[in-house]
Amino acid sequence: MSMDGADVLKRALTEDEAAILEAWYISLREGTSLQSGRIREAELQTQAKAVFGQLRDGLSSGGVDADADSYTPLRENLADISRSRAIQGFTPTDTANFVFSLKEPIFEALRRKSAADASALAAGVWAAGKVLDRLGLLTMEVYLASREEVIGRQGQEIAELSTPVVRLWDGVLALPLIGTLDSARTGVVMENLLQAIVDEEAEIAIIDITGVPTVDTLVAQHLLKTVAAARLMGADCIVSGIRPQIAQTMVHLGVELNVVSKATLADAFALALRRTGRKVVRQQATVTGEHR
Amino acid sequence: MDRIPILKLGGTLIVTIQVDMHDRLALALEEDLTAMIVRTGARGVLIEISALEIVDSFIGRMLVSIAAVSRVLDAETVVAGMRPAVAITLVELGLELTGIRTALNVERGMAMVQARLVEEGDGHGSSRDGHEE
CATH class of the missing domain: 1.10.490.10 (Globins)
Structure with a gap:
């Protein structure tokens, strides 16, 4: 048929x-x-x-x-x-x-x-x-x-676009994170950061989470993993850019980061410079707008 | 069985791992290193692992236990030159090597160990250097 x-x-x-x-x-x-x-x-x-x-x-x-x-x-x-x-x-x-x-x-x-x-x-x-x-x-x-x-x-x-690693100074790297961290992205972020630490011979890496919408236990865990991996490479991490609401949420959720954290990237950068033995001074007290 | 050589430089013991670590090698290293610390009275141990490409949980645990043993014998362990892939693996295995100091390369690791020795007024090597039994 x-x-x-x-x-x-x-x-x-x-x-x-x-x-x-x-x-x-x-x-x-x-x-x-x-x-x-x-x-x-x-x-x-x-x-x-x-x-x-x-x-x-x-x-x-x-x-x-x-x-x-x-x-x-x-x-x-x-x-x-x-x-x-x-x-x-x-x-x-x-x-x-x-x-x-x-x-x-x-x-x-x-x-x-x-x-x-x-x-x-x-x-x-x-x-x-x-x-x-x-x-x-x-x-x-x-x-x-x-x-x-x-x-x-x-x-x-x-x-890839949202995980750039920027060099702020000799030996100081910044990693501005944008968007939610899931395990796949954490992997990319970690790899990029660690490679940058090797390439730049960085001592301090600042992870800026201004662009991360929420920090729950999972995101915190991913952050901590990144921090731990960087530490294994011999670089210290500072977490910065924690917004007020996020700080509250984190405390309410019982999330502890157990790393040095700063409210803003500027604070973190200042700390990084201090740790590497540098200082930002104003050249002349009268000149405004010049910071270095 | 081949063993990993341990070099003494002042008050510091230097180990560079150039081969793939297998379990027996790691055990032998821990044993040799412990004996060496006791014999030389070294205050710092620098383990250089930039050539180490593969780690498993056992090797990770060995590093932790070497560090713990050294600490008991009052020597500080610095692990230097870990590769990114190795770092990621260790973190994924849940081995964050707390208690071990890390450095990006031998130079910085050595500086770390030296800094500790200088801090303790012992910059020129082991106290037992001159009068060894």
């Missing part, structure tokens, strides 16, 4: 290629993907033609099982198309419709070929539905995977 359906479908695809492609182009043109201007009609037609050819090839040796080896080129091609659409910002509907819009032209062709034979028509429709549904699902899978990838990459970029 199913082989029968595959044969019917194969015949329709081979003999009616021009008509099916023509109808598919029309339905693709009516779809929203073209109107959004993200892809040109010529490109869309080239993709459609390639997919159609590969579908026919796959069908002729692999039956209606779209997971068979004979469908590998088609699956790879669809995956590429789907991936590029995910990156270009197509909607899921647009992406899935690329395959699903092929259904109608094929059903039409099947009807033209086997109008007289109801059972052959039904078998052909079933075969076409099976193959195209599987391919449609595959497109969606790849689409989603690519979106996840994009999101993951963005997350990583944000993490």
Whole structure:
């Protein structure tokens, strides 16, 4: 029965290629993907033609099982198309419709070929539905995977962007933290800080948490880990930028940092300079605005 | 079995770990170091681990126990030159080596040990240097 359906479908695809492609182009043109201007009609037609050819090839040796080896080129091609659409910002509907819009032209062709034979028509429709549904699902899978990838990459970029280590003075580093600290970010922060300590031969690292929205027990634990790792490397840490509300929350939650902490980065920097045996003095008492 | 050499420089014992530490080596080191502290009356121990790439909880614990033993014998331990990856591993293992002083490199570590010796009016090495039994 199913082989029968595959044969019917194969015949329709081979003999009616021009008509099916023509109808598919029309339905693709009516779809929203073209109107959004993200892809040109010529490109869309080239993709459609390639997919159609590969579908026919796959069908002729692999039956209606779209997971068979004979469908590998088609699956790879669809995956590429789907991936590029995910990156270009197509909607899921647009992406899935690329395959699903092929259904109608094929059903039409099947009807033209086997109008007289109801059972052959039904078998052909079933075969076409099976193959195209599987391919449609595959497109969606790849689409989603690519979106996840994009999101993951963005997350990583944000993490990297938001954890710079700045050199304030010889041997004094500052690490202004922005955003919530989770374990993944703590890892990045720690690595960056420790590497910077090695590179700059730093004695003191100031961790500024002005940009950290909340400090709960977990965040505190992550902070302490970073401090402990820096200490193992031989650098002292000062935590600064603890806002009034955060200080209260921390006390209420019973979070203890057990490290030297200062209210502002300036205070921490002054302490760091003092510890490294330096002092900031005003050059002339009368000159204002000059601090060094 | 090979052992890690311990060098004496004034009142300080210097150990540089250049090979991958395995457990028996670590145990032997603790033993040798303890004996050496007692024999020389050293006041400072500098352990240089910049070549150490892999640590496990055992090695971490060994460092802590070496430091504890040294402290009992009135010698201070400074660990110098820990790699970032090693530091992260130790912290993740929950071994924060409290009680051990750390330094970024040998130079600073040595300065730390010397500072302590000078503080105690003992800058020129071990008190027992001159009249060893």
